Amino acid sequence: MTDIAAELSEACGKAFEAIGLDPALGQVRRSDRPDLADFQCNGAMAAGKQARRNPREIAGELIGHLDNHPSIAEISIAGPGFLNIKVTPELLAKRAEGIRTSDMAGAQPIVETETIVIDFGGPNVAKPMHVGHLRSAVIGDTLKRLCRFLGHEVIGDAHLGDWGLQMGQLIVALSEDQPELPYFDAAIDGPFPDESPVTIDDLARLYPLASGQSKSDEAYRERCQKATAELQAGRAGYRALLKHFIEVSVEALKVDYDRLNVSFDLWKGESDADPLIAGMVDELKERGIAEESDGAWIIPVARETDKGKTEMPPFILLNSRGGVGYHATDLATILDRVKTLAPTLMLYVVDQRQALHFQQVFRASEKAGYFAEDRLEHIGFGTVNGDDGKPFKTRDGGTVRLSDLNRMALEEAEKRISEANLSSDLSEEEVRDIGLKIALAATRFSDLQNTRTTDYKFDLVRFTSFEGKTGPYLLYAAVRIKALLRRAKAEDNAAGEILIESETERALALQMDGFNTALDQAFSKRMPHFLCEHIYNLAQAFSAFYASHPIAAEKDPARRASRLAICEAVLNQLETGLDILGIETPERM
Numbered sequence: 169m170t171d172i173a174a175e176l177s178e179a180c181g182k183a184f185e186a187i188g189l190d191p192a193l194g195q196v197r198r199s200d201r202p203d204l205a206d207f208q209c210n211g212a213m214a215a216g217k218q219a220r221r222n223p224r225e226i227a228g229e230l231i232g233h234l235d236n237h238p239s240i241a242e243i244s245i246a247g248p249g250f251l252n253i254k255v256t257p258e259l260l261a262k263r264a265e266g267i268r269t270s271d272m273a274g275a276q277p278i279v280e281t282e283t284i285v286i287d288f289g290g291p292n293v294a295k296p297m298h299v300g301h302l303r304s305a306v307i308g309d310t311l312k313r314l315c316r317f318l319g320h321e322v323i324g325d326a327h328l329g330d331w332g333l334q335m336g337q338l339i340v341a342l343s344e345d346q347p348e349l350p351y352f353d354a355a356i357d358g359p360f361p362d363e364s365p366v367t368i369d370d371l372a373r374l375y376p377l378a379s380g381q382s383k384s385d386e387a388y389r390e391r392c393q394k395a396t397a398e399l400q401a402g403r404a405g406y407r408a409l410l411k412h413f414i415e416v417s418v419e420a421l422k423v424d425y426d427r428l429n430v431s432f433d434l435w436k437g438e439s440d441a442d443p444l445i446a447g448m449v450d451e452l453k454e455r456g457i458a459e460e461s462d463g464a465w466i467i468p469v470a471r472e473t474d475k476g477k478t479e480m481p482p483f484i485l486l487n488s489r490g491g492v493g494y495h496a497t498d499l500a501t502i503l504d505r506v507k508t509l510a511p512t513l514m515l516y517v518v519d520q521r522q523a524l525h526f527q528q529v530f531r532a533s534e535k536a537g538y539f540a541e542d543r544l545e546h547i548g549f550g551t552v553n554g555d556d557g558k559p560f561k562t563r564d565g566g567t568v569r570l571s572d573l574n575r576m577a578l579e580e581a582e583k584r585i586s587e588a589n590l591s592s593d594l595s596e597e598e599v600r601d602i603g604l605k606i607a608l609a610a611t612r613f614s615d616l617q618n619t620r621t622t623d624y625k626f627d628l629v630r631f632t633s634f635e636g637k638t639g640p641y642l643l644y645a646a647v648r649i650k651a652l653l654r655r656a657k658a659e660d661n662a663a664g665e666i667l668i669e670s671e672t673e674r675a676l677a678l679q680m681d682g683f684n685t686a687l688d689q690a691f692s693k694r695m696p697h698f699l700c701e702h703i704y705n706l707a708q709a710f711s712a713f714y715a716s717h718p719i720a721a722e723k724d725p726a727r728r729a730s731r732l733a734i735c736e737a738v739l740n741q742l743e744t745g746l747d748i749l750g751i752e753t754p755e756r757m
């Protein structure tokens with residue numbers, strides 16, 4: 169069974185068919201009025217319009233075919249012709265049991281699987297990450313987990329920014345810092361030392377220097393541009409340095425991403441597209457897809473249908489200096505992925521502010537026939553703001569590094585732990601582990617619960633709170649269930665047949681039943697907040713159940729066993745859902 173709505177849709181479809189109407193009208197969904205019914209079917213309304221008949225009359229005929237259905241406890245006509253359906257407690261119990269024992273906690277794998285490349289993270293070598301990179305990492309990693317959970321083939325690629333001016337800036341800054349290194353002698357073309365001449369701290373020190381001086385000193389900027397061009401043209405010493413810069417950066421980035429439970433299958437970068445670029449440029453010129461314009465080579469991507477908007481600027485294949493930029497590396501990367509990964513879909517999880525860039529790239533890809541535009545999606549997101557409503561910055565106006573964010577989140581989580589007096593009977597190691605898990609839950613959930621495209625305010629005190637719609641609240645719910653299951657085990661109480669007796673239990677079972685729909689929406693809209701919403705509502709429904717249904721203290725053994733089984737079902741779905749969100753639950757808290 170996919171879920172109850174699907175089962176009822178099938179039954180209603182058959183009823184429509186039985187009275188000579190289109191079975192597709194039988195779509196059933198959760199009721200808008202949960203106080204009156206569990207599910208509703210609105211098909212009679214549309215059927216009435218089509219057949220020019222009174223919808224209530226049609227609804228009445230449908231009931232004649234449905235009221236004996238074993239899963240339906242009550243069915244009635246509401247308003248102008250809606251069908252209100254209440255399902256039997258036996259059906260809810262069966263469904264809850266399925267959720268308890270299923271590997272997918274009641275969800276269904278997707279039938280038509282795709283091979284999906286998810287381009288996310290997008291950190292730049294040497295440049296500190298800003299909060300936009302945090303969002304890309306967290307949203308991208310969650311989509312990766314979600315797609316994989318549903319059964320798709322997924323390849324997550326960090327697409328490192330390693331081909332721009334910042335590389336030339338680092339080279340120039342390092343040449344002043346350590347001029348004696350062999351990499352700067354144009355006459356030497358190798359071999360160069362295996363060991364990196366710089367650490368991540370060196371890069372963190374050199375980059376701001378170089379980028380600052382580039383802004384104020386034109387001659388310096390030109391040197392950086394020249395170094396960048398020489399690097400791109402293949403100067404051996406510079407290429408060797410690039411390799412070191414990348415290695416050192418990736419190692420440092422991995423530490424920060426680890427904290428966020430973010431991982432990649434590929435750590436390719438813009439520079440990996442380089443070997444494809446010359447051939448691509450030649451081919452696009454030859455086929456007449458690229459045109460010369462003021463010394464540059466472009467692909468016009470404006471369309472008739474853009475009318476009314478400002479005309480879309482062309483895609484830049486080569487700039488007037490013959491240089492390769494962000495457009496060209498992205499197009500060549502599409503080619504590379506098509507050749508090496510054979511994807512059917514590519515998702516780019518990048519700041520909304522790059523929307524135009526991706527539109528240009530996708531149109532150029534379509535024009536070149538590399539990969540269809542409708543299989544390329546920019547998954548944009550809003551900004552993370554500070555108290556002032558502007559993009560979140562450090563107190564002195566600087567970029568917030570991911571490592572700083574991680575540190576701040578951990579500090580805040582540790583404060584909550586000591587406020588709640590959680591640490592008293594736990595070892596230091598366990599407190600540290602719980603702190604990391606609270607910080608992780610706080611950071612990821614507070615980002616993911618927002619509609620992806622909206623902005624949100626960065627507020628660690630709120631994010632780490634154990635109450636409200638937060639990650640730590642969800643951990644708390646999971647930990648509470650784990651504790652009561654541990655106790656039941658110690659007391660030799662096992663789970664047994666599920667009985668759905670109270671309204672609260674009905675509500676909880678119905679909530680669990682909605683898991684598949686939530687995942688489906690999250691996937692089809694590429695919006696993780698649908699899953700967050702589901703998990704939060706699940707925790708709330710569990711809380712209501714827990715508050716009014718004694719478990720260990722319950723005298724009736726059948727009831728106690730049923731409640732334990734319900735707890736196991738909730739925990740299975742809660743942990744499965746949190747795992748898709750990349751959140752780990754501690755054993756105790």
Ligand code: ARG
Nearest residue numbers: 287290291292327329498518
């Ligand atoms: N490095 C870029 C940035 O920091 C993001 C890269 C996104 N991915 C891409 N294929 N363009 O803005």
